[in-house]
Amino acid sequence: MTPGLLRAFRATAYEAEGAVARIGRRSxxxxxxxxxxxxxxxxxxPCSRAxxxxxxxxxxxxxxxxxxxxxxxxxxxxxxAWAEHxxxxxxxPARLRVIxxxxxxxxxxxxxPGRAARLLLA
Numbered sequence: 001m002t003p004g005l006l007r008a009f010r011a012t013a014y015e016a017e018g019a020v021a022r023i024g025r026r027s028x029x030x031x032x033x034x035x036x037x038x039x040x041x042x043x044x045x046p047c048s049r050a051x052x053x054x055x056x057x058x059x060x061x062x063x064x065x066x067x068x069x070x071x072x073x074x075x076x077x078x079x080x081a082w083a084e085h086x087x088x089x090x091x092x093p094a095r096l097r098v099i100x101x102x103x104x105x106x107x108x109x110x111x112x113p114g115r116a117a118r119l120l121l122a
Contacts, residue, residue: 010119013079039091046104077109
């Protein structure tokens with residue numbers, strides 16, 4: 001992962017159901033959604049390459065089907081010059097990382113009750 005891409009991940013606000021997480025910070029609003037560890041994960045723009053909205057939407061539907069029953073909420077990751085739709089999915093980080101790799105993602109954002117959000121490279 002390039003230094004610029006890493007900076008972009010760290011500068012992004014990850015939102016689900018109105019609760020916002022930022023890398024390295026704890027979010028009481030996100031904590032209120034959680035019972036167990038979870039991750040913000042997307043199927044949009046694999047390998048950080050912009051894809052058409054329709055394609056992204058179809059891939060996100062496939063991700064949603066794969067993790068059905070474990071989705072806590074949906075929202076957006078918003079950076080300075082981009083936005084991607086995310087799912088907040090309950091599960092163990094190692095398993096969620098495998099799912100991210102399947103959808104060719106560079107990383108996921110791990111959140112757990114009482115802890116700061118952290119970036120986990122996929």
